[in-house]
Amino acid sequence: MNQLTNSFRNQPDERGHFGDYGGRFVAETLMPLILELEREYRAAQADPAFTAEFDGLLEHYVGRPSPLYFAERLTQSLGGAQVWFKRDELNHTGAHKINNCIGQILLAIRMGKTRIIAETGAGQHGVATATVCARFGLPCVIYMGATDVARQQPNVFRMKLLGAEVVPVTSGRGTLKDAMNEGLRDWVANVHDTFYIIGTAAGPHPYPEMVRDFQSVIGREARAQMLDRIGRLPDLLVAAIGGGSNALGLFHPFLDDPDIKMLGVEAAGRGLHGEEHAASLLGGSPGILHGNRTYLLQDADGQITEGHSISAGLDYPGIGPEHAWLKDTGRVEYTAVTDQEALEAFQLLCRTEGIIPALEPSHAIYAVAQRAKAMPKDSVILANLCGRGDKDIFTVAEALGVEM
Amino acid sequence: MTRLSSAFAKPHPALVTFITAGDGDTAANLDALVEGGADVIELGMPFTDPMADGKAIQEANIRSLGAGTTTAEVLRIAAAFRARHPQVPLVLMGYANPMVRRGAEWFAAECAKAGVDGVICVDIPPEEDDALGPALRAHGIAPIRLATPTTDRARLPQVLAGSQGFLYYVSVAGITGSQQATKQSIADAVKRLKDTTNLPVAVGFGVRTAQQAAGIAQVADGVVVGSALVELVGQHGDSAPEHLRRLTQGLAQAVHSAQRVPA
Ligand SMILES: Cc1ncc(COP(=O)(O)O)c(C=O)c1O
Numbered sequence: 099m100n101q102l103t104n105s106f107r108n109q110p111d112e113r114g115h116f117g118d119y120g121g122r123f124v125a126e127t128l129m130p131l132i133l134e135l136e137r138e139y140r141a142a143q144a145d146p147a148f149t150a151e152f153d154g155l156l157e158h159y160v161g162r163p164s165p166l167y168f169a170e171r172l173t174q175s176l177g178g179a180q181v182w183f184k185r186d187e188l189n190h191t192g193a194h195k196i197n198n199c200i201g202q203i204l205l206a207i208r209m210g211k212t213r214i215i216a217e218t219g220a221g222q223h224g225v226a227t228a229t230v231c232a233r234f235g236l237p238c239v240i241y242m243g244a245t246d247v248a249r250q251q252p253n254v255f256r257m258k259l260l261g262a263e264v265v266p267v268t269s270g271r272g273t274l275k276d277a278m279n280e281g282l283r284d285w286v287a288n289v290h291d292t293f294y295i296i297g298t299a300a301g302p303h304p305y306p307e308m309v310r311d312f313q314s315v316i317g318r319e320a321r322a323q324m325l326d327r328i329g330r331l332p333d334l335l336v337a338a339i340g341g342g343s344n345a346l347g348l349f350h351p352f353l354d355d356p357d358i359k360m361l362g363v364e365a366a367g368r369g370l371h372g373e374e375h376a377a378s379l380l381g382g383s384p385g386i387l388h389g390n391r392t393y394l395l396q397d398a399d400g401q402i403t404e405g406h407s408i409s410a411g412l413d414y415p416g417i418g419p420e421h422a423w424l425k426d427t428g429r430v431e432y433t434a435v436t437d438q439e440a441l442e443a444f445q446l447l448c449r450t451e452g453i454i455p456a457l458e459p460s461h462a463i464y465a466v467a468q469r470a471k472a473m474p475k476d477s478v479i480l481a482n483l484c485g486r487g488d489k490d491i492f493t494v495a496e497a498l499g500v501e502m
Numbered sequence: 503m504t505r506l507s508s509a510f511a512k513p514h515p516a517l518v519t520f521i522t523a524g525d526g527d528t529a530a531n532l533d534a535l536v537e538g539g540a541d542v543i544e545l546g547m548p549f550t551d552p553m554a555d556g557k558a559i560q561e562a563n564i565r566s567l568g569a570g571t572t573t574a575e576v577l578r579i580a581a582a583f584r585a586r587h588p589q590v591p592l593v594l595m596g597y598a599n600p601m602v603r604r605g606a607e608w609f610a611a612e613c614a615k616a617g618v619d620g621v622i623c624v625d626i627p628p629e630e631d632d633a634l635g636p637a638l639r640a641h642g643i644a645p646i647r648l649a650t651p652t653t654d655r656a657r658l659p660q661v662l663a664g665s666q667g668f669l670y671y672v673s674v675a676g677i678t679g680s681q682q683a684t685k686q687s688i689a690d691a692v693k694r695l696k697d698t699t700n701l702p703v704a705v706g707f708g709v710r711t712a713q714q715a716a717g718i719a720q721v722a723d724g725v726v727v728g729s730a731l732v733e734l735v736g737q738h739g740d741s742a743p744e745h746l747r748r749l750t751q752g753l754a755q756a757v758h759s760a761q762r763v764p765a
Pocket residue numbers: 193194195219220221222223297298299338339340341342343344345410411412456458459484485486
C-alpha cells in the first residue's frame with residue numbers, strides 16, 4: 099500500500115490530472131469525443147488482441163526492439179561515465195514518433211474513425227502519421243507551420259510521397275503551436291469521422307497518458323536490455339524534451355527506482371536570458387493551452403509567446419503535463435541546451451560514433467557529455483537517441499555556413 | 503432581476519452581438535451595437551491562440567493584440583461601457599489562459615468591479631469548472647456554458663449544473679464563422695435543451711443575415727451574431743460604427759419581430 103501511494107507511476111488521477119497539471123481544457127464540442135476516446139483506450143488496454151497487434155507491428159513493421167548501444171569512442175573521448183544509447187533513431191521512419199502513431203491508429207480504427215489528422219513540427223510525427231495512414235489505408239491531413247515547412251523540406255516531401263495532404267499554417271509564427279491550433283479547429287469541425295493523432299505527451303486527457311504508455315516501450319526494453327548486457331540499471335537517464343514524449347517513454351518505467359536520476363533537456367535556443375528559447379519548464383510558468391494545464395511560455399497577461407529553437411521538434415511553448423508534475427515533485431531534473439551547444443554535440447556524435455543524430459537528441463547528447471565528464475568511469479548514463487539527423491542536414495549546413 | 507435575466511424577459515427574443523475588445527475603436531463600436539438594438543453584448547478577450555475561432559475572429563484577435571491590447575485595457579473598456587450603459591448586459595468571452603493568469607479570484611473580482619455580468623470561457627468544460635466557475639459565482643458573475651450538437655442527453659445535466667445567465671447553444675460542430683446549421687436541427691436541439699433547463703437558450707455560430715436570425719428567433723430565446731460584425735470592424739476600421747449600427751438594426755428588427763413558433 100505504502101509502495102503504491104509513494105509511486106511516481108500511478109498518475110494521472112481519474113480526471114486526467116497530474117497533480118495541478120493536465121486535465122481536459124477543451125471546447126464542449128470535443129468533450130464527448132474525448133470521453134469516448136478514454137473509454138475506448140481503457141477497453142483497448144484490457145484487450146489482449148489490441149496489445150498483441152500493437153506489439154506485432156512494433157516488432158515487424160517498426161523494427162523493435164531498438165538496439166541498446168554502448169558508445170565506446172564517445173565514452174573514451176569524454177573520459178567519464180559510460181555512455182549508452184537507446185537507438186530509437188533506427189526505427190522505421192527514423193524517430194520514436196512511430197511507436198505512438200501505431201498505438202493511436204489502432205485505436206482510431208477500433209473507434210471506427212475513417213480520417214486522420216495530425217500536427218507536426220520537425221515533420222517526424224507528420225511522417226510517422228502519414229506512414230501509418232498509408233499502412234492502414236486511411237486518408238491523412240497534416241498541419242504544419244509554414245516556417246517549419248520551409249526548414250523541414252525533406253519531411254514535407256516524404257509526407258506527400260506517403261499520400262498525406264500537408265497544410266501549411268501561416269497564423270502566429272508558423273510553428274508547432276500554430277499547427278496544433280489548426281489541428282484542433284479541423285477536429286472540432288469533423289468530430290464524427292476524424293481521429294486526431296497528437297504527436298507528444300500533451301493535449302487533453304487521455305492523450306498525455308496514452309502517448310506516454312505507447313512510448314514506454316522504449317524504457318521497458320531499455321531496462322531489460324541493460325540488465326541483460328551489464329547486469330545492472332543505469333545511474334542517469336537523459337532525454338531531449340519538446341512536448342516530452344520520448345523522455346517519458348524512457349523515464350516512466352524507471353520512475354520508481356529511487357537510485358536512478360533523470361535529466362530532461364529543453365531547448366535553450368539563443369539563451370534562457372532572452373525570449374528566444376523553447377524551455378517552458380525552466381523559462382515559463384503554469385497556464386492553460388491546448389487542452390491541458392502545464393508550464394507555458396507566456397507574458398504577464400497569459401498571451402502565449404513564441405519560442406525559438408534550431409530544432410523544429412523542440413520549438414513548442416508548452417510541455418506535457420506529466421513533466422510539469424515531475425519537475426515540481428523534483429523527481430526529474432531539467433536543464434536546457436542552446437542551439438550552438440546542440441550543434442556541437444551533433445558533430446561530436448557524427449565523428450566519434452558514426453551516427454548522425456537529429457537536432458532534438460543532439461540537445462540531450464550535449465547534456466550527456468557535460469554530465470559524463472563529471473561522473474566516475476564505472477557509472478552508466480543511458481540517453482535516448484530518439485531520431486536520426488537526415489532531416490536536419492540542410493539546417494545544420496546553414497548553421498555551419500556551408501552551402502549545399 | 504439581473505441585467506441578463508431582464509434582457510431575456512423582454513417580450514421578444516434577444517439579439518446578442520459579439521465583437522473583439524481592442525479591435526478598432528471599441529467604445530464607439532460597442533455604442534453602435536447598443537444603438538442598433540442589441541440586447542446583450544459579448545466582448546471578446548483577445549488571445550494569441552484562439553483555437554475555436556475561424557478566420558474572421560482569429561484576425562480580429564491578431565489586430566487587437568497587434569495594437570497592444572492588455573487584460574487591463576479589456577477591463578477598462580468593460581468598465582467604461584458599464585458607465586455609459588448602466589442597463590445593457592455585458593459578457594466577456596474568451597479563452598482560459600488570459601482569464602486565469604493572475605488567478606481566477608483576481609479575474610472574477612476585476613470583472614465584478616468592471617460591471618461585467620457573465621463570462622463565457624471556451625476551453626473550460628464543466629469537468630474543469632473549479633478552474634474558474636467557483637470564483638465567478640462567488641462574485642456574482644454568471645458562468646455561461648456552451649452546449650453543442652455533440653452534447654448528448656446524458657451529459658447535458660453536467661453542462662447545466664453551475665451554468666447561469668443563459669445557455670449558449672453552438673449550432674454547428676465547428677469553429678466560429680462556420681456554415682449555419684439547418685433550421686430544423688436548431689429547433690430540435692433548442693427544444694431538447696429547454697426540456698431540461700429554465701435558462702434562456704441563445705443560438706449562435708454561422709448566423710450572418712437578418713433572415714437567418716429571424717428564423718432562429720422563432721425557436722430560441724436569443725440569437726448570437728459574431729463573425730459578421732467582426733468582419734465589418736476589420737473592413738471599415740474607424741468608420742466601422744456606422745456599418746455595425748446598420749447591420750445590428752437589421753438583425754434586431756428581424757429578431758425582435760419574430761413570431762414564436764411553439765416547439
Ligand atoms: C527526433 C525527435 N525528437 C524529439 C522530438 C520532441 O518531441 P518529444 O519531446 O515529444 O519527444 C521530436 C519532435 O518532433 C523529434 O522529431
